[in-house]
Amino acid sequence: MNQLQPNGAVSNSDAVPTMPSDFTDLLDEEINLAGGEFQEDEAFHGAVGRTMYDTPASKDNTVTILLPAEEIRRVPSQSLVRIKSRPLDKGGDGRQYIAAVVEGPFAEPDGLRADAPLVVTTTVRGATFTPRYHGRVQVEILGEEIDNKLVPPRFRPLPNSPVVVIDETETAERLRLLGDVTIGLAVGYESVPVSFSTERKDVLPRHTGILGTTGGGKSTTVSGLIGKLGTSGVAVVIFDTEGEYTQMMQATDDAGMLAALAQRGLEPQGVKNVGLYHLVGRATTNAQHPDRRQFCLKYENLSPYAVMEILNFNDAQQERFLKAYDIARRLMRDPKINPFSKEDEEKVFELDEMEEGYPRLTLQMMYELVRICADTVEGAENFDYLRVKAFRDNLPQIRSVIKEAQLPKVISSWRKVQGSLSRLLRLKIFDTPQATTPDYKAMTKPGRVTVIDLSDTDSPQINNLVISEILRGLHLQQDENYQASEKGESMRKVVVVIEEAHEFLSKERIKQMPVLHQQIERIAKRGRKRWLGLMFVTQLPQHLPDEVLGLINNYVLHKIADINVISRLKRSLGSVDEGLWNRLPNLAPGQAIISFAGMTRPLLVAIDPTPCRLRMIE
Ligand SMILES: Nc1ncnc2c1ncn2[C@@H]1O[C@H](COP(=O)(O)OP(=O)(O)O)[C@@H](O)[C@H]1O
Ligand SMILES: [Mg+2]
Known part of the structure; x- marks a missing residue:
């Protein structure tokens, strides 16, 4: 036998x-x-797998695909596949779909559950029993392909349809990842760069949020983007609250970053054409930089209503402040006190006091007027403190205007207003002779990068004043640039990066300073038409109100662990699938979910390491 x-x-x-x-x-x-030797259906040639029959757990718009073990590595997470139903005469419906891998690939033992005692025990004992296995992935249908176009699917792929992998070139086209600025490489692919276009008006000007916990990779992303935007001819202005970006003009010397750059085939290099601004009388973290200027704020750019907000005036104080402001307006119209230019006349004519202050009115003038009013109420007669020459020279006339004005009494409220203005004066950041306001025309030149170093102000209030004033200046400049573009000049593109955006735009602050924030919101809305894109960077997105999240169209989401934040983001970002959201709390530094306007679907991306130097902050 x-x-x-x-x-x-x-x-x-x-x-x-x-x-x-x-x-x-x-x-x-x-x-x-039996009909001859087994011939694989032609439709299955080159296929990596087949769609599975549905189970009670199946969900609309997602399909399970089964594949042999040797094909698993060809269908990584996020990759695109084409599901081809067989032709009508072969029992199919002839339809063709494009789908993206949203879960898996998973390896499952053939004919056994992965957690069967037999499998578990043998694995623990040294894996003498390793069953054959197959792969399983879950895909989300992106659309049905008709004449090479993707249309919303009306049917579901049939079971047992062949599935083929879409190559990386077609993937980049399908996912619309092409453009002049590359953010990084799509995770799961050999080499699919994820890029966006600075040419498109519906991307950067529609505002960007870069969110994630500390250490997630935000600053690396931001500094890398700044360099690339500059190279693409976009002007970038960054509000650098920690002084982290002041050495961007140098190449990185961080060992980890150098290694990451080498691996990605990139060279370390500094950002070109960087100008550095710091507030007059405040230090900068890079005093050596040759292209460095101090700047001051102009009181006349501040709406009187914004001033009252910043100084936190109560009703009585507001009444007195507005009274003094009224007097200021009348006096400023007197040519002896204030010789107006034609331009000023025009400005006054169009003045929107919710947006700006009175032309040529300085903080010193306002302070002195309030003080004269207070003294008048008190009956004091000594005005030796006057420093504004026009006021000293015209004191009798000023006093008669003030007398006519029927000042509200209660001296303590007047003195409070006077004290607050005096504190603002002592900051020495308004209308100083040794510094000018930022040069917005130069800042909006193509490829110009401007770092506003705010590291030495140690006051969120001052930062907010600076940010609002410069934003306003840039907005007005972009208005002007827009007019020029109508006459044939090419439109200047500007991106403004606001680091620690929660300090500037938190719910709390918005409540404290509604006037200032309405201004910002108006700028954000008009910025869309004027090519002024805002980029909000924060580790505390939970502090951003819905109004601000509502302004954001592009997202870079680094690691976020807070479940509440994730669920809030889910509401504003419908396009991210559950599989990606689930990965958000566990992302490695430098990984991020990218969802930019214009992309077919959000992607997990390994962000390019930055070639320039970031200053270490404790
Ligand atoms: N794209 C990246 N490539 C390589 N390493 C990165 C990347 N992003 C972040 N890292 C690493 O993580 C660290 C923290 O990143 P950083 O950008 O400072 O985070 P955040 O600004 O969110 O606090 C970096 O110093 C670097 O070591
Ligand atoms: Mg940072």
């Missing part, structure tokens, strides 16, 4: 007859009867 030996060989034994000689002929006959 033929015996199966332990080694699988068959031993000859006389007890058993040999195989009939016509055995193979018989077999061939059987095969012919």
